[in-house]
Amino acid sequence: MYLGVDCGTQSTKVVVVDLERGACLGEASRPHRLDEGANGRREQWPEDWTEAFRGAFHQALDRAGVTAASVQAIGISGQQHGMVALDERGQVLYPAKLWCDTETHRENDALIHALGGEPGCLERLGLVLQTGYTASKIAWLRRQHPEVYARVASVLLPHDYLNYWLTGERVAEAGDASGTGYFDTRARHWRPDVWSLIAPELDPERVLPRLIDSREVAGQVRPALARELGLREGVIVASGGGDNMLGAIGTGNIAPGMVTMSLGTSGTVCAHSAQPVKAESAMVANFCASHDGWLPLVCTMNTTSATNRVRELFGLDLAGFNQAIQSAPIGADGVTVLPFFNGERVPALPEASASFMGLNSRNTSPAHLCRAVVEGATFCLRYGLDLLGPLADQASQIRLIGGGAHSPAWRQMVADVTQAEVVCPSVTDAAALGGAIQAAWCNGEGELDSLCQSLIQLDETTRCVPDPEGVRRYRDVYPNWRQALATLHGGH
Numbered sequence: 001m002y003l004g005v006d007c008g009t010q011s012t013k014v015v016v017v018d019l020e021r022g023a024c025l026g027e028a029s030r031p032h033r034l035d036e037g038a039n040g041r042r043e044q045w046p047e048d049w050t051e052a053f054r055g056a057f058h059q060a061l062d063r064a065g066v067t068a069a070s071v072q073a074i075g076i077s078g079q080q081h082g083m084v085a086l087d088e089r090g091q092v093l094y095p096a097k098l099w100c101d102t103e104t105h106r107e108n109d110a111l112i113h114a115l116g117g118e119p120g121c122l123e124r125l126g127l128v129l130q131t132g133y134t135a136s137k138i139a140w141l142r143r144q145h146p147e148v149y150a151r152v153a154s155v156l157l158p159h160d161y162l163n164y165w166l167t168g169e170r171v172a173e174a175g176d177a178s179g180t181g182y183f184d185t186r187a188r189h190w191r192p193d194v195w196s197l198i199a200p201e202l203d204p205e206r207v208l209p210r211l212i213d214s215r216e217v218a219g220q221v222r223p224a225l226a227r228e229l230g231l232r233e234g235v236i237v238a239s240g241g242g243d244n245m246l247g248a249i250g251t252g253n254i255a256p257g258m259v260t261m262s263l264g265t266s267g268t269v270c271a272h273s274a275q276p277v278k279a280e281s282a283m284v285a286n287f288c289a290s291h292d293g294w295l296p297l298v299c300t301m302n303t304t305s306a307t308n309r310v311r312e313l314f315g316l317d318l319a320g321f322n323q324a325i326q327s328a329p330i331g332a333d334g335v336t337v338l339p340f341f342n343g344e345r346v347p348a349l350p351e352a353s354a355s356f357m358g359l360n361s362r363n364t365s366p367a368h369l370c371r372a373v374v375e376g377a378t379f380c381l382r383y384g385l386d387l388l389g390p391l392a393d394q395a396s397q398i399r400l401i402g403g404g405a406h407s408p409a410w411r412q413m414v415a416d417v418t419q420a421e422v423v424c425p426s427v428t429d430a431a432a433l434g435g436a437i438q439a440a441w442c443n444g445e446g447e448l449d450s451l452c453q454s455l456i457q458l459d460e461t462t463r464c465v466p467d468p469e470g471v472r473r474y475r476d477v478y479p480n481w482r483q484a485l486a487t488l489h490g491g492h
Contacts, residue, residue, distance in 0.1 A: 001025075001070045002443075003060075004250075004436030005053060006077040006243060006429055007158055009034065009044075009098060009265045009305075012052035013429045016064040017436040019445060022454045024427050024436075026064025030055040035095065040102030040343055040350070043095035046084055046161050053162065057229065068230035073443045074166065074221070075435030076240035077247070078159025080179040083137035086154040086161075093148050096158060097137045099179075100266065100301055102343040105350040107143070108136035111181070114197050118282050124194055126185035127178070128282035131343070131350040132301070135181025139198050149199075155207055159240045166237050167219030170209040175245035175290030177211065185286050185294070186276040214239050214290050217442050238442035241290030243431040244268050248295055250434030251399040251425055252452045259388075259395040260430070261381060261414065263404025267303035269384045270295050271391040281387045283346045290438065291448050296391055298384030300346050303377045304403050306339035306354070310373045314366040318406075321370055325409040328371035330416075330470060331477040333363040336484045337376035346384050349489055357484055374410055375417075379481045382417050398422045400462070401430040411462060416470030417478065424462040 006013045009032070016026040030052035035043045061068055081099040086092060097104070108131045115121050121128040129135060134157065142149045156164060157176050164170055177183040182194045182204075189211065195204045212218065218237045226233060240246070244262070253260040253272055262268040270287075277286050277296040289295040311321040340352035356369065385392050398420050404410050405424050415422040427433045437455055441448050 001064070001066055001072060002436040002439045003057070003071055003074045004077070004432040004434065004439065005074060005162070006246070006432035006435060007049050007053070007162055008079050008243060009100065012049055012056050013432045014053070014056040014060040015427060015429060015432040015436055016060050016066065017433070017455060019440055024433065025066065026060045026062070027427070027429065028056040028059035028063060040105070042098045042101040044098060045095050046092050046158070049158065049162060050165055069232050071231055071235055073236045073238060073439035075238040075246070075437070075439035075442070076159045076162045077243045077431035077435045078157060078162060078176065078240070080157070080176060080242040080244060081132050081134050082158040083134050083141070084156045084158060084161040085141065085148070085152045086156065087151050088153045090154070090164070093151055094141065094145065099132050100305070100342050101137065102131050102350045104136035104140040105131040107139040108133070111135055111139060111197060115194065122278070124184065124191055125181065126276055127286045129181045130285070130345055130348070132345055133179055133181035135198050142199060152202060152207060154209070156209060159242065160209055163218040163237055163240055166221050166225065168222050169219035171212045171218045171239070172209040173212055173214050173239040173241055173290060174288035175214065175295070176240070176242035178287035179242060179285070185288055188288060212239055214241065214292070214438070215442055236443060238435070238439040239290070240435060240438070244270055244297055245287070245290035245295055246434030246438060247401055247431040248272065248289060248434065249291060249437055249448070249452065250427070250430030250432070250456065251401060252456045253399060254289070254291055254448060254452060257396055259385070259392055259398045261398050261400050262402040263303050263400065263410065264402035265303065265305045267300040267377060267381045268297060269381055269388065269392070270297040271388055271395060273391060277391070279387065280389065283348060283384070284387050291441070296388060298346050298387055300377070300380040300384060301342045301344050302339040302380065306341050306377050307373050307404065309341055310369055314370070316366070316370070322407050322409055324367040324370040325374055325407070328367040330473045332368045332372035332375065334358040334360070335363050335368050335372035336481055337372040338485060338488065339373050339376040339380070344380070346380065346387070347485065347489070352489065355488055374413065375477070376481065378410070378413050378417050379478055382478060385418060395420070400424050401428050405462070411464045412467065412470065415464040415466045417474050419466050419471055421466070422464045424459050426457040426459045
């Protein structure tokens with residue numbers, strides 16, 4: 001058995017994969033609490049992740065009908081960009097500031113300026129710093145909480161922290177490290193010169209984790225923790241990676257010709273590239289993959305986080321929300337939503353707020369607003385897909401993952417808006433599945449492409465092809481949304 005774990009914003013998920021049967025035998029999840037505050041503050045305590053891991057771990061094994069002693073290896077996926085600051089004893093000093101935290105946008109702007117603007121960022125990092133990356137969080141901690149900053153002995157990402165909790169080893173790999181803002185995504189190494197602009201008092205040799213190759217193991221589960229969890233001695237923990245990187249593995253997006261799109265708390269669009277990408281837009285992140293090559297990626301911050309706010313506003317469960325989407329027409333009779341409840345990364349509007357436009361006595365209904373917010377979130381992803389340019393143009397298929405992918409209406413909307421075939425893997429928590437696949441790969445169970453072919457099945461009931469009428473109507477609705485974006489925010 002191989003375990004894949006995905007520590008996301010809302011929950012930690014665990015899947016149990018039987019390599020011999022080529023099947024996922026059990027899945028479970030446990031929720032996290034998200035602490036939100038003024039100015040875009042969004043934080044979590046890492047202890048919540050480890051407690052969620054314990055609960056989901058045992059339940060997934062129970063559902064699979066196997067014991068912990070059968071587990072060979074574990075692969076961890078984690079929400080990207082989060083800052084986990086530890087002291088000399090390995091204790092958490094401050095709540096982890098998350099990818100969706102926009103409180104540090106001023107520090108981000110200052111760092112971009114110190115690096116020489118977008119050209120300087122590209123020269124040193126291979127990408128342009130974005131609000132939400134780890135770099136500005138460390139600069140923020142230095143300015144806002146100098147007494148905490150002075151005690152920092154290690155800075156880890158969420159998946160790095162879970163690897164550390166499991167093994168006692170402070171390591172990182174190129175995929176997740178790409179989103180820190182102090183890592184050269186082309187040469188695949190830390191940039192001490194950039195780190196010195198962020199945290200000049202902290203020695204990067206001491207504070208930053210050791211870099212390992214994606215096929216290397218992070219370590220073995222600590223004996224005391226193995227006994228607590230019922231694992232045998234010597235269970236390995238794979239290198240792991242960011243949720244986007246392991247989501248790519250879990251959808252089979254490991255070579256050019258495919259696009260993975262996630263309808264999760266955030267939305268992401270990524271395509272594999274054998275070479276580093278120098279995109280025309282600074283909003284395309286030239287991230288490394290967590291296996292080989294690169295994973296150019298666009299991330300939007302308001303997907304199910306936005307749709308759930310409107311769903312909860314009207315007191316609807318998921319079935320009722322999906323019924324509402326289907327009952328309203330394409331374009332929601334003129335309602336246009338810019339769903340920037342959390343600010344936005346793509347387009348780059350960290351201080352933006354949500355806007356509902358075009359309301360009148362005929363279209364101000366729960367169904368229209370539900371449809372419009374889903375369309376707005378989907379248009380953000382179409383905006384990002386366009387930024388990927390040739391990488392997306394060459395794709396034969398979009399593999400759709402995340403909670404929103406469970407909605408038939410949303411799947412068809414994505415197909416019509418992007419004018420591409422859409423299909424979901426049978427295991428929609430692709431990041432957790434990717435963790436299990438990577439764990440088997442790191443444990444020497446074969447080449448990655450053969451493991452993906454064996455373990456990734458497509459759910460044919462989810463396959464959607466573009467509907468000609470939907471495509472025609474969205475050719476009018478999407479430009480109207482772009483015009484509303486330009487009118488309110490300019491330059492987009």
